[in-house]
Amino acid sequence: MGSITVTKKIDSATGKVVTSYRAFIRRQVNGKPVSKSKVFPTKTSAKDWLRENESDAALQQLGRTRGPTFADLIEDFVKAPPVRGTKFWSASHLEFWREQFGCMKTGEISRGDINAAVARLQNKPAMRRAHEGVKETGQTVTPATVNRYLASLSSVFNYAINHEIIDVHPLKAGKVKKLKESGGRRRILTPAEEDRLYEAAREARWPMMWLFLRIFLTTGARKSEVLKLRWKDINLDESVAVIPKTKNDDPRALPLVTDVKTALLEAQKVRPLGSDFVFFDPRRPERPKPVEETWKAVRQRAGLLNDRDDPLDRVYLHTTRHTVATKLLKKGANIAQTANITGHKTLAMLKRYTHLAAADAVDLAQKLLVDDERGEA
Structure with a gap:
């Protein structure tokens, strides 16, 4: 029955x-x-x-x-x-x-x-x-x-x-097909666009906006990693911020470049007693800052809010992560070095964010495969 x-x-x-x-x-x-x-x-x-x-x-x-x-x-x-x-x-x-x-x-x-x-x-x-x-x-x-x-x-x-519980894997051999995924966001910020964002960030009402943006563009960090950053995670002597647990459940060290360290020292002087968050909410210091509206205003002031028809080509906070990874590879960093900075766990995931243009590929081939060959001859 x-x-x-x-x-x-x-x-x-x-x-x-x-x-x-x-x-x-x-x-x-x-x-x-x-x-x-x-x-x-x-x-x-x-x-x-x-x-x-x-x-x-x-x-x-x-x-x-x-x-x-x-x-x-x-x-x-x-x-x-x-x-x-x-x-x-x-x-x-x-x-x-x-x-x-x-x-x-x-x-x-x-x-x-x-x-x-x-x-x-x-x-x-x-x-x-x-x-x-x-x-x-x-x-x-x-x-x-x-x-x-x-x-x-x-x-x-x-x-x-x-453990020999089953003999046949029901997902293998094409029995259950994976869905076709989007190619992901493709936008990479140009140096001029970065400058416009920095300028707009300096003009924001929230005084920490420039530092907030600068950390993204010098570490390739995720939004959640930066917003949850606490003063106890900052080691200015070693020039790193250690995140105990990332999206991948692994610890990660964010490199702190010179101007970021200087800005953090200034921010530390005015931190509220009731908060350990670096980027705290001024209204509720025990919480991270809600940045959505401020970030929207910065993009709008920089002329980068919904500036392209395709949503995958628009500027988001995650665009900074994509930009950092691509810049590192284009300037000579290898995959392992790039992953060490950006915190990507696998090569496959890193490749999703790094799309070298055809011209870049030609330049690399000429430099590494042709010019070097001639030099050896």
């Missing part, structure tokens, strides 16, 4: 009540209990699934699967030491997959199940972190985000393969 249970819970990110319907099938097949379940957003879809899966043939196939439930597999996975193929995962990603497949046996999760879950994931609201908590952006998750969810799922199945 099949049954449907209703679950209601409050989404911690949105505060909304989310209703889900879990369909269960329980039978005795060849003298042993066999069960199958799946979660749906509507009762109608749960009923349709029950009709399609209550046949003895479907349950006979289920009876031959093996392994723990997917929820139990996840519990074992997160406790296990990471090895090759299981290192990438996110707790929020795994929670989504637990909701989709938690009560299913690991061996019964099929390509169709995963593709159906991906379709639901594509309609999931994209979220962003703000000072007051996590908020919806008004958009759905990007293809890149979906692919990161799939990467976390793949790590779990790699763990199951390594």
Whole structure:
């Protein structure tokens, strides 16, 4: 017999009540209990699934699967030491997959199940972190985000393969295809545009805006890294700011160039007693500064606010990170040196942000492959 249970819970990110319907099938097949379940957003879809899966043939196939439930597999996975193929995962990603497949046996999760879950994931609201908590952006998750969810799922199945829980990886061999991702933001600031931004930053009402921008353009740091920077992380004697935990969960040292050190010394003299943040909110010193409106005004004053039709070609704070990485490579730094400054974890990620122009590639080829060859001759 099949049954449907209703679950209601409050989404911690949105505060909304989310209703889900879990369909269960329980039978005795060849003298042993066999069960199958799946979660749906509507009762109608749960009923349709029950009709399609209550046949003895479907349950006979289920009876031959093996392994723990997917929820139990996840519990074992997160406790296990990471090895090759299981290192990438996110707790929020795994929670989504637990909701989709938690009560299913690991061996019964099929390509169709995963593709159906991906379709639901594509309609999931994209979220962003703000000072007051996590908020919806008004958009759905990007293809890149979906692919990161799939990467976390793949790590779990790699763990199951390594421990002989399953024989076939349901995501491999093209069974579940990754979504095509955007090429990413392409804008690189020119020296003239940097100068205009610096000038506009000096004219901003917030006196720390120039220093804020200067740190971005001399370190390639992420927005969250700079906003969360605390005075205890600053070591002016060593000319570094040490970030204990980055987006990649690794510590990172930001280089502090001479004029940044000078500006930090001046800022340190007027820091409020109630805050350890370098870039504090003047109204609430115990919090980081909300910079969105100030940064918007700076771009507008510099003539760089929505100055191009394609959103990927417009100037954002992340454009500074892209600019720094590209400038370092163009001026002779190698990939390892660039990654050491910008904090990119992998070569593949760094390549997404560094697009040398064709002319630059020609110049490099001429200098490194032709002129040097002639010199050796």
